[in-house]
Amino acid sequence: MCIACHSAQNITIKGKAHLSYKGRVIQLFSLSDNITNVEQKESQDTIGQDGFFAFSLYSDHTQPVILKIGNITSRLYVQPDFVYGITIPEIDEDADRRNDAELFINIGIVGADSTELNALIFDYQALYNKFFIPKDNRFLSRNVLFKRADSLKKVCDLKYKSVNNPYFKSYYEYSIASVNASLSRGENYLINTYILGKPIQYTHYEYMQFFSTCFSGYLNSVASAKKGQSLYNIINSKASYGLLDAFLKDDKYLKNDSLRELVVLSNLWDFYFSADFSPEAIEMIVSDINQRTNISMHKKIASTMLACFNKMQPGSAAPDFQARSKDGTIGTLNSFKNKWIYLNFFSTKNIETLKEMPKIASLKKKFGDKLVFVSVCLDDSLSSYQSFIKNNPKLDWNIWYNYDKAILKTAKENYFITGTEGYFLINNFGYLAQSPASAPSKGIEFKLNSIFKMSNKTTKPGIR
Incomplete structure (x- = not known):
């Protein structure tokens, strides 16, 4: 089941797990970026007695997400505006369960046609295995592997010529590029063929994995020749x-x-x-x-x-801080114990951060009874902060000023903010849930919908 929802960039995953998983927690993760590969939790659910579970997340680009049930892991590629139906099979009886090592399993896609991204990837993987995993397990020399990589590229170009999915086209291209990199095909060949003269595909997982492999230790190589x-x-x-x-x-x-x-x-x-x-x-x-x-x-x-x-990754304790409040008294983050907190840093000199403030007001209207909003102004001038407060009376949440002579260590210092912008989501136990968090314009609402199980009444599903 793959349905496109042509409104907000919302992705829904509806799943049915084997009944051996009932009652267990299933978590959904995405990668913060494709250089650090830091996993950030998007959502979690408890698998029902009937095996069903559901997730929603926000993304403005195609990406792989990771599903985890304990140490059991699977991967799904998701595109904006899609609803996915998936199945999670029982663990293979031969799987090694003696330790906490990651056990990877392949999920099933319900109702996907042959042009759906995951179906295309499954098809490519079967083709890849035919080229590189001989049935008789015989050894393949480096030269043979080179030829097979080139042949696979030609076969894919022909087989998938009519496929109109840019992510998939790059998927198989950089999967084959990674084969060439693993065979040490040569720095000059790899960089000239796959990197130079082409746009950097920051959000494409396979491209960026190849990129990192290609340039691993590159600065040391440059230095050795200088x-x-x-x-x-x-x-x-x-x-x-x-x-x-x-x-x-x-x-x-x-x-x-x-x-x-x-x-x-x-x-x-x-x-x-x-x-x-x-x-x-x-x-x-x-x-x-x-x-x-x-x-x-x-x-x-x-x-x-x-x-x-700075040990500010999700799961770390959120640093407490003091800041000057609207009435001139000193407020502390710890005064909001046992509550969810959305914390942002802004400056009246930073237009992009000011554009987020009306969006925070909308979030407060929707979630105000479920979490606390705290904004910290990083202006150098107290008077500019005070003018902003005076000119924006409808911004009725905790908008504090970073500096005061009574404060020894500011909020900006405690949260290691460089520049004048930052966003953090803190859970009701005082730990960082997202660090850095999404800005309002970048989808934090979808994260909050997931946490507080809010339904999006404006979504109008339509068949892809």
Whole structure:
């Protein structure tokens, strides 16, 4: 069952699990981005006695989502405006259940036609297996594998010529690209064939997995071929993004500013977990990128990295803070114990954050009895904050000012905000539920609908 809902970008998943799962909790996760691959929980449900469960989530792009029942995991590719019907089979009797290792199972898609994305992927995987998993399990040499990868590409181009699904076309292209990368087909071939001269597909999982593999350790490779200032000195001693960017600018593959910045972010993520580099220095450089970049996806990746570096990922305790309230008294986040909180940071000098305020007002009208809204103004001037409050009397929630002489450590510092924008969702136990959270214009309403089981009365389903 795949139905398109041509209104809000809402995705619904309706499922039936094998009765052996009844009463168990099933969780739905998406990836924050395709560089860090940090999982963020979108929703959860308890599988009923009849095996049924349901999820809803927001997405403005096609992506894989992950379903988990304990350590049992499956993957589903979802597109905006679709309703999916799925089935979850019983675990294979031969599966290793002796430890908590992840057990991957394939889900079933109800009513999908041959052009539906998951059906296409299943079909491609069967084709892939024919090329790379011989029935007699004989060894395939590297040269044979090269030829088979090229042949598979030609077969796919012909077989799927009439398929009008851009995600799937890139899916099989970068699946084959990853085969070539695993065979060490050559940096020059891989980058020139699959990366250069093509748009960066930030939200395409298979593209970005290939990208990360292709450029893994790339900064070290560049540094080994250079004379003069070392990569370690630029990162560990100088902690300078400007120097790092200049260091890479003349590389033959990194002439493009956007590509170079993404390669830097990808490598810094790996370097943070390496004993060769200073975590503090990596954090400083990523923070600098977060403030400088004008690419929204780079800002999102950098924000997720900083959240992880500062132990601000979902499941961590939400830091308490103090801030000046509208009447001049000091408010504290802990005064809202046992309540859900939607926290945002804004500035009257940042037009994009101001555009979110009327949307927060709408959210308050819908969810005001279920969670608390707290906005923190990051203006340098108290008078500009006070003018904003005076000129916007209808914004009737907790809008606080970040600075006060009585405050030793500000909300901005406690939440590691770089720049003048940030969003966090805190659950009623005082833990971060989403960090960073979606902005109102980016779909937080769908997350709140899922949490509080609100129905969307404006959705008008229509058959795809």
